[in-house]
Amino acid sequence: MALPSGTFNQSYAQDMAIFRTKTQWILLFAFLAFLFTCPLYSGDRILTILTIIGITVISVHGLNILTGYCNQISIGHAGFMAVGAYTSGMLTAHLGWSFWAALPCAALMAGLVGILFGLPSLKVKGFYLIMATIAAQFIIIWFILQFRNITGGGDGLAVPRPEIGDFVFKSKASYFYLVMIFACLATFAATNIVRTRAGRAFIAIRDNELAAEVMGVNLWAYKLLAFFIGCVFAGVAGALLVHYVAFATVDQFPFMNSVWYLGMLIVGGMGSTAGVIFGVVSLKLLDELVVIVGPMLAVVVSPQAAASLSLIMRGLIIIIFLIFEPRGLAHRWQMVKAYYRLWPFSH
Amino acid sequence: MAKIKWLFVASLLIMLVALPLLGACGEEEAPPPEGPPPPVEYTLYVGGCFALTGAYAEDMAASLAGYEDYIAWVNENKILAPWYPDKTIPDNVTFEVLWRDDELNVEKVLSIYEELKDAGLMVERVSGSPQALALMNLLNEDRIGATSAAAGPYLLSPPKTIFTNYPIYTDDCAAFADWFLENWTEDRAPRFAFLTADNAMGRGVVTDELKAYLTSIGYEIVGEQYVPLVPTAPPTTQLLWLKDNGVDACFGVMINPGSQPTVKEMNNLNMGPDKAYKITFGCATPSHIQVFVPAMGEEGNGFVVAGGYASWDDTGVGMTFANQLLAANRPDKVGAMHIMYVDGIIEAMTQVEALRLAMLEVPVEELTPADVLEYGFYRIKSLDIGGITSTPLTYGPADIEGVDEVRIQQVQDGKIVDLGTYPCHHIYKHQ
The missing domain is CATH 3.40.50.2300 (Response regulator)
Incomplete structure (x- = not known):
């Protein structure tokens, strides 16, 4: 990790520390303080946006481990979210389980389904793996629609809100806190997973599969592990989403969401935990901006044309990043930090 | 001392200028309005x-x-x-x-x-x-x-x-079934199937309650077939399934990009109320007949829409x-x-x-x-x-559900024909 000018690591602990200086700790606590006091000065709308961002961050962290670190491109992530969502939804709605008991099961089930669809990853890669994961998206949704007696099929499934004792996570503020705690835990977990033996194996596979295998990395096991971990994150995100709406329907997990999640990774920066947050926040905020600007533009062009701006903007931004900054916003952020890191020395 | 003197003189001058201005403002003030104040917009x-x-x-x-x-x-x-x-x-x-x-x-x-x-x-x-x-x-x-x-x-x-x-789409379907049964002349029970869009809207019509109603009035339920909301290819397989299973009437919830290619393919397969294979296809109102007819003309003859608006x-x-x-x-x-x-x-x-x-x-x-x-x-x-x-x-x-009746319309000779209204049976899904 690059350190500020004049700061040197003198121990292994210092070398491994994520937050190395007091300034970094202060900035972290300031950010967390700002985040967790948001309900005090934000309306329901802002809290809704932040809650959705939080849920998406959890999901895209999983995709980042799978795609950004292990190079197993998945365009079925929304499908894996649906597995977690419906597992938790069915356990709570039909069997009366507590959300807290259903959530680990949702994560586990999504992970296991991830392994199932990850099986072809040893034989196929690149474009062919993309096709396999697209199939996962549609097969999962098909299964949910077929088992309508337990999933509700196209009519969806009413899902209870999470509870602790008599307290129900019903208000926007309470659910915001719940999601943010999970988002912080997911960020912490994602950051540390890539610093483990498995994480280093993922990166080795991403950089050169053959070289990784020669070094002794078990490709099959680690690729499946990446699918498992990535889908566990998706399962948690899916469960949080349906319990937030108090309703589960397949329309909450459309194929295009899987594509946009990948777009968020491109914009934020693949293989970077900070990049996930940058990507999700920037594209979600862009979405909100377009929602507001659309009706204003409708004075000049037709409402339909103004509304299409959202898709155009998102697509355009992804193209711009692919061409001009393929390493994403995270890389830009590193450059900004590097510029100030030398201060007060010029070089 | 000199500063205080200048400050005093400056204050005096400001007062001399400001007072008449304030007075003038006061003179021009509008008199208090008589009667009630204007209503707030x-x-x-x-x-x-x-x-x-x-x-x-x-x-x-x-x-x-x-x-x-x-x-x-x-x-x-x-x-x-x-x-x-x-x-x-x-x-x-x-x-x-x-x-x-x-x-x-x-x-x-x-x-x-x-x-x-x-x-x-x-x-x-x-x-x-x-x-x-x-x-x-x-x-x-x-x-x-x-x-x-x-x-x-x-x-x-x-x-x-x-x-x-x-x-509600289920009421549209029930009304379509009522209308079809009124015109059914054969001795056997008519065979019914769902041919509907493959999304929440389309699948919403396939409910146990509706099937029970259709069975109760004399239909034989054959099954269901699904078509993408916006088909990228003609739904030949689904239509041939209907043909193979001897279906007489089928109903679904589709939008026009779904119903139009379906009816075109029905014509290609010689299926329709006046074709070699007799079958009547109906859709709930998202497949607006007022949009369908200008696009399809006489090619859409026989197609039925339930629950639509007036033409x-x-x-x-x-x-x-x-x-x-x-x-x-x-x-x-x-x-x-x-x-x-x-x-x-x-x-x-x-x-x-x-x-x-x-x-x-x-x-x-x-x-x-x-x-x-x-x-x-x-x-x-x-x-x-x-x-x-x-x-x-x-x-x-x-x-x-605002309305109590379902309007049934059919394409005949490339025009919209009202076939009457049928009561809403209020067939809802009970979870």
Whole structure:
């Protein structure tokens, strides 16, 4: 990790520390303080946006481990979210389980389904793996629609809100806190997973599969592990989403969401935990901006044309990043930090 | 000392200049107004979510146009409709359409809902089944009434606060089945199958309750086939399945991009009421017959739509009013406007009526969404839409389905023919 000018690591602990200086700790606590006091000065709308961002961050962290670190491109992530969502939804709605008991099961089930669809990853890669994961998206949704007696099929499934004792996570503020705690835990977990033996194996596979295998990395096991971990994150995100709406329907997990999640990774920066947050926040905020600007533009062009701006903007931004900054916003952020890191020395 | 002297002189000069000015201002002050103060102007918002991006974009754009034209007319005329001169709008109240594009995206609709609520929208609008499923609990908890362009049976399990102006799809299907059975001449039981869109909207019609009803009136249920919402290839496999299984009547919920290729392929396979293989295909109203006929002409002969609006050339006051609005605001669209323009007018009228009724009970400045629901939506009884809908609209806490009858229309000789109305059987899915 690059350190500020004049700061040197003198121990292994210092070398491994994520937050190395007091300034970094202060900035972290300031950010967390700002985040967790948001309900005090934000309306329901802002809290809704932040809650959705939080849920998406959890999901895209999983995709980042799978795609950004292990190079197993998945365009079925929304499908894996649906597995977690419906597992938790069915356990709570039909069997009366507590959300807290259903959530680990949702994560586990999504992970296991991830392994199932990850099986072809040893034989196929690149474009062919993309096709396999697209199939996962549609097969999962098909299964949910077929088992309508337990999933509700196209009519969806009413899902209870999470509870602790008599307290129900019903208000926007309470659910915001719940999601943010999970988002912080997911960020912490994602950051540390890539610093483990498995994480280093993922990166080795991403950089050169053959070289990784020669070094002794078990490709099959680690690729499946990446699918498992990535889908566990998706399962948690899916469960949080349906319990937030108090309703589960397949329309909450459309194929295009899987594509946009990948777009968020491109914009934020693949293989970077900070990049996930940058990507999700920037594209979600862009979405909100377009929602507001659309009706204003409708004075000049037709409402339909103004509304299409959202898709155009998102697509355009992804193209711009692919061409001009393929390493994403995270890389830009590193450059900004590097510029100030030398201060007060010029070089 | 010199500084103090200068400060004193400067203060004196300022006072000398300022005092006459203040005095002059006082002289020009208007005398206090006699009589009551002028009424405060209030703007009430109508509208909500419109899926202007995605499969329903054409429908929603027309609906939004209907909202805008109708609201402009109401603001000018201060009455609910030309045939309701007694339902007046207070002079100090102006309506404004507030809309957002939700892209049929559930996550997006959640934040838009909060934004519109914060902006002061006391009514809402739901643009499709995914949005309705996502919002129905929130709307109910917040006690906000919403009009809807989706009419899936999920809205009634139990009835919440989303109100439809055309029949629930299951009631459309039941009415289609009633009509078909009336014209059935063979001794054997007619064989029935669902041929419907493969999404929440389309699958919403395939319910156990509806199957039980169809069986009870004498149908033999064969099964169901699904077609993509917007087919990328002709649904040959599905249609041949119907043929192989000897199906006599099939029904589904599709939009025009789904029903038109399906009927074209039926013709290719020589299937239809007047073809070698006799089968009647019907759809619920999202497959608008007023859009279907201009596109298909005689190729669409035999196709049935249940639960639709009156046709553009209907001579009733409702369609006349819609045509007048269209001619006044969008003359280039006359004869080419999507029928959902009429839906926009009806929805806007319903929202305005709900707000108007609520204002009779609660002063406008104290109005809340819950008031609009309780004193507005729930008190709409027999709201005449000028014959556009099959019956006047009536709503209540347990009645979110505005109409009580289903209009059945068929394409004959490339024209829309009304075959009559059939009662809503209120066949809902019970979870």
